[in-house]
Amino acid sequence: MPCADCYRGHDHLGPVHGREAVLHGHDVYIAEPQNRPLSQTGLIVVLSDAFGWDTINLRGVADRYAERTGCKVYLPDFMYVSGTSAPASIKSVIDRVLSEKGFWGWLVKPWLILKAAYIMVPFSVRNNPEKRYPGVRQFMDDLRCSEASDLKVGVVGFCWGAYGITHLAHGGLARNGKTLIDAAFTAHPSEIKVPEHIEDVKLPYSMVIGDIDFALPLKDVRKTAEILERKKDLDSEVVVIPNARHGFAVRGNPNNKEEKEMADQAEDQLVKWFGKHLV
Structure with missing residues (x-):
């Protein structure tokens, strides 16, 4: 079960600029850049935290990712098919x-x-990440074999979504023979086991986490970094932000200068990472 910090945080205000659609059997929030050309090389898929796809917090994040990277960003609902996300209350x-x-x-x-x-x-029973992963994988397979067949695909996982993106980074293939994704990024991950889930990572993998995050203790963060560093042919990074709490990249207080800077640092890391791997 996720820690209590997985269910804490601040609600952010809008507006958001994307649209909703049904894609490959899932409701999806779609964000596109408003003030720059749409990327012809990359696409990003975001796996949510425990609060699901329809929060203003996460949709705002998707909007900013689209604007800063130029990529179309998909935020699918991987929970409502046979369950519910955690309510904001x-x-x-x-x-x-x-x-x-x-x-x-x-x-x-x-x-x-x-x-x-x-x-x-x-x-935790309905939305066990291992239970939901087959649906995530099928979505990514369908995506890779259709609109993303000639694009590079990056995936982002917050908290709950870290399990899915970490397993996608193991290098599994879609039906067309291409890897399901090209690069992965996770902020304040939960639901991943170290070393088991990290040892099989084969694709570019970036993590940002706080040093007081109980969802992934610092000893496991260090072990993750050690495992990834041993993979000489793998591009990876593990960034630890002092005093950052679980959820800081999505649910921090936007009116708190220190918390906003932490969220901005995570966003900058993602933009740089995908600027490197989705072009």
Whole structure:
């Protein structure tokens, strides 16, 4: 099950500029650059955090990625097919669980914990990333064999989505014989096991994470970096941001200067990474 920090964070305001469509059997938010030509070489697919494809936070991220890279960005719904994403209301519940103190906290925390578990446990069962991965892989296969047959494909995974993009980076092939993706990027990953899931990475892989992120402890981050560095023919990077909490790239406080700088650093890393691998 994801840690409590997977269900915390700030809700961002719009507007967002993309559109919704149905693509390869999934609802998809599609973002395209507004002020620059559309890339003819690359396409990006984003795998969401626990809150799913339809948050303003994630759609805003997709819009910015499209604008800064020039690539079309797909944000598919990999949860609603037979389940639901985590509702935004759980953020305030988790915040109270972690912040209530004193006698009142002693009284209300059991109820708050039960309320949180009522959401978190069913979500974790319905949307176990291993259970959802076949749908992710099929979408990427269909994509690679159609509109992305002659494009380079980058994938992004936040939190929950890290499992999917990490397994896609293992180098599996689509029906047309091409690798499903060309490069992967993850910010504050959860649901990945080290060393098991990292040892099989064969395609360019970039990670950014905070040093106080409980979803992937620092010892596992260091082990990840060691494993990737041993792969001499693999382009990879692991960037650790001091004091960055889980979710900082998507759910940080945009009005907090330090948190905004952390999110900007992650975005800059992605833009540079895909500028290198999707051209």
